[in-house]
Amino acid sequence: MGAVEDGVILCDKPAGVTSHDVVARVRRSLGRGVKVGHAGTLDPFATGLLLVLVGRATRVQRFLMALPKRYETVARLGWTSTTGDPEGEISRGRMPGELVLPTGTISQRPPAYSAIKVSGRRAYALARAGETVELGEREVEVYAFLESAPRDGERATFTIECSAGTYVRTLIADLGDAYCLELRRTRIGGFDVADADEQRILPLDDALSFLPAVELAGEDARRASHGVAVPGTAEGTVRLRDADGLIALAEPREGGLIKPVVGFRG
Numbered sequence: 403m404g405a406v407e408d409g410v411i412l413c414d415k416p417a418g419v420t421s422h423d424v425v426a427r428v429r430r431s432l433g434r435g436v437k438v439g440h441a442g443t444l445d446p447f448a449t450g451l452l453l454v455l456v457g458r459a460t461r462v463q464r465f466l467m468a469l470p471k472r473y474e475t476v477a478r479l480g481w482t483s484t485t486g487d488p489e490g491e492i493s494r495g496r497m498p499g500e501l502v503l504p505t506g507t508i509s510q511r512p513p514a515y516s517a518i519k520v521s522g523r524r525a526y527a528l529a530r531a532g533e534t535v536e537l538g539e540r541e542v543e544v545y546a547f548l549e550s551a552p553r554d555g556e557r558a559t560f561t562i563e564c565s566a567g568t569y570v571r572t573l574i575a576d577l578g579d580a581y582c583l584e585l586r587r588t589r590i591g592g593f594d595v596a597d598a599d600e601q602r603i604l605p606l607d608d609a610l611s612f613l614p615a616v617e618l619a620g621e622d623a624r625r626a627s628h629g630v631a632v633p634g635t636a637e638g639t640v641r642l643r644d645a646d647g648l649i650a651l652a653e654p655r656e657g658g659l660i661k662p663v664v665g666f667r668g
Contacts, residue, residue, distance in 0.1 A: 408457035408666070410466070410609040414598035415444050415452045428454050428600065441466035442566075442590065447487050450587035451595040459606050461664050462651065465613070465639065469591030470545065473562045476584040477574045480556050483581035486571030495579025501558070502577075503547040509539045510576075512569050542568040557583065606666070607641065607648040615641045616660065618649065626650055627667040634660040 415424050421443045429438040439460040441453040450473075453466055480497035484490035543565035551559035558580075562570055571582050588595045591612055614636070622632040623644040632642075635658060642649040642662065650662035 407603050408459050408606045409603040410441075410459050410593075410606070411454040411456060411600055411603055412593055412595070412598040413452045413454050413600050414595055415449055417447055417449050420446050421452055424452055425454060428456070431600075432456065439463060442471075444587060445487060445571075445585065447489055447582075448585040448587065450585075451590055451593060451598065452587075453590060453593065454600075456603055457606075458666050459609065461666075462606075462610065465610070465651070466590070468566050469593075469612070470543075470563065470565055471568070471587060472589035473564070473570050474550070474586045474588055475560050475562060475570055475574065475582055477558045477560065477577070477580045478556050478583040479558055479578070479580045481581060482575075482579050486569075486575050487582045487585070490581070492581075497556075498578030498580060501549070503549070503560070504573075504576075505544045505547050507541055507543055510542050510569060510572050511539045512572065540567065544568065544573070547573070563589075607643070610641055610648070610651070613639055613641050613651070615643050616652070618642055618644050623649060626652070626662050627665070629662045629665055631655055631659040631661040633658055636660050639663075 411428060413424050413428070415421065421440050425438050425440050429436065432438065437457055437460045439455045441455060441463050444450065444452055455463060455466070480495055482493050482495045544562065545565075546561065546563040548561045549558060550561040560574075562573065564570075570585055574580050574582050586595075616634050616636065618626055618632065626632050626642050626649050629650070634652075636652065636654045639651055639653050640660065642652050642660070648666050650666060651664040652660040652662045655661045
């Protein structure tokens with residue numbers, strides 16, 4: 403088997419499997435010794451876009467995880483779930499009145515049944531063990547929260563566009579007595595689930611095209627490939643490239659320099 407290209411695979415995760423299951427399947431298909439990870443967990447009941455990172459793409463996980471997301475979700479109104487989804491204990495509640503769909507900057511407390519680590523353990527593991535889990539509030543951005551289909555009895559369908567770190571289960575639970583019956587992630591930044599194809603690895607430079615590119619040559623390219631700061635201006639993270647392709651991701655430093663923070667050469 404030839405060398406596996408560094409890059410990103412767009413997967414459409416089915417319901418009933420974990421994000422780790424998808425990563426394991428891709429790892430088996432690519433062969434032993436290939437680094438594989440992902441950029442943002444989907445709950446087992448959820449479906450949709452999962453970015454699987456191959457090779458050196460695992461080094462840029464944090465940049466891909468920071469991208470905004472779009473979800474399609476079906477809420478069951480008038481009922482509650484201990485986990486905010488169909489896998490919890492379901493109880494009849496009160497049918498919410500007029501729904502207020504929040505947008506903008508909001509404070510949100512992540513659900514106890516989440517993958518956030520508490521003292522080195524996942525919150526959901528602690529919650530399943532019967533331990534009380536208290537997670538602090540965080541600010542997130544909700545860019546759009548729309549009821550996207552006619553109401554069907556207890557079922558309400560929403561399209562939600564939000565920042566990284568937003569919990570859709572919490573957005574729905576905060577509407578009143580309601581929980582996520584279905585959840586599908588349809589977009590991450592410029593990546594769309596309609597383009598999912600587990601047989602195709604999107605080259606790393608293409609996958610990072612949402613970051614501005616700075617072209618280098620000669621000694622500057624050589625120095626950057628060794629992690630040395632080079633002259634240049636940037637307002638945030640940029641791609642450093644030369645005639646041979648991607649060299650590194652870099653960030654601005656004082657004195658008109660840009661410093662590689664993630665390297666791809668050597």
